[in-house]
Structures are given as structure tokens and as C-alpha cells.
Amino acid sequence: MISKSCDEGLLEKKYQKSPDDIEHVLHVASEKGNLSLVKSLIEYGIDKDLKSSFGNTPLVYASWNGHLEVVKYLISVGANKEAKNKDGWTSLILASYYGHLEVVQYLISV
Numbered sequence: 001m002i003s004k005s006c007d008e009g010l011l012e013k014k015y016q017k018s019p020d021d022i023e024h025v026l027h028v029a030s031e032k033g034n035l036s037l038v039k040s041l042i043e044y045g046i047d048k049d050l051k052s053s054f055g056n057t058p059l060v061y062a063s064w065n066g067h068l069e070v071v072k073y074l075i076s077v078g079a080n081k082e083a084k085n086k087d088g089w090t091s092l093i094l095a096s097y098y099g100h101l102e103v104v105q106y107l108i109s110v
Contacts, residue, residue, distance in 0.1 A: 024050055030058035030074070033067035038074070048079045055085035063091035063107065066100035075110055 026046050029037040038058065042048055049057050059079040062070035071091070075081060084090055095103040 024052070026050055026058050027052050027056065027061050030067070030070055031061040031065055033062070033065065033070055035067075035069050035073060038062075038070055042074075042077055048074060048077050049083060051083075051085075055083075055087075057083045057085075057091075059083065059091045060085055060089070060094060063100065063103050064094040064098060066095070066098065066103055068100075068102050068106060071095075071103050071106060075106075081107055081110065 024046070026038065026041045027050070029041060049059075051057055056064075057079065059071065059074045059081060060083065062074060081091055089097075092104065092107045095107060
């Protein structure tokens with residue numbers, strides 16, 4: 001799947017979520033909790049700390065949406081848990097704000 005997507009240029013395609021925020025497929029996979037796609041993209045060489053136009057990283061999206069397994073994987077490959085978006089919010093702040101207790105506990109523990 002990844003190889004075919006590469007041939008078609010889909011891995012470099014960006015998605016406009018709103019007029020102010022443009023995302024990469026890795027952001028969307030992280031936001032939706034698609035661990036297998038996140039792993040494949042990282043293994044392919046996509047930057048684990050890639051920022052959207054609003055400054056959100058894959059870890060921010062996964063934390064914000066409560067996807068603990070994606071969060072664990074991103075941390076295991078060295079994602080920066082202190083990265084801030086343009087509002088100054090980190091993964092921990094967003095997970096806390098949206099009530100994702102397991103993600104909060106994990107981020108505090110690592």
C-alpha cells in the first residue's frame with residue numbers, strides 16, 4: 001500500500017482541514033488512531049515531528065484525540081512530547097483538556 005501510494009505521490013499530499021490548517025497524511029492517521037498507517041509512514045521515513053501549518057505534530061493529534069497506542073508508538077520512536085502548536089499547547093495539555101486520562105498518565109510517566 002505504501003509503495004503504491006509513493007508511486008502516486010499520495011504521501012506528499014497535504015489536506016486542508018480548515019482555511020488555517022493544512023495537514024499531512026501522517027497527521028490524519030494520528031488523529032484517527034490508525035496505528036498501522038502511522039507505523040508504516042514513520043518506517044517509510046516521514047518525520048515523526050512533522051508540523052501542520054498550525055504547528056500540530058502527529059503526537060499532538062494522537063494525544064488530543066485520546067489514541068493511547070499511537071501516542072505510545074510515537075514516543076517510542078522519539079517524538080518530541082514537549083512540542084507546542086501555535087497556541088503554545090503541548091500533547092499533555094491537549095490530552096488533559098479533552099479528558100484523556102490514560103494519555104495524560106502515560107505522557108507524565110515518560
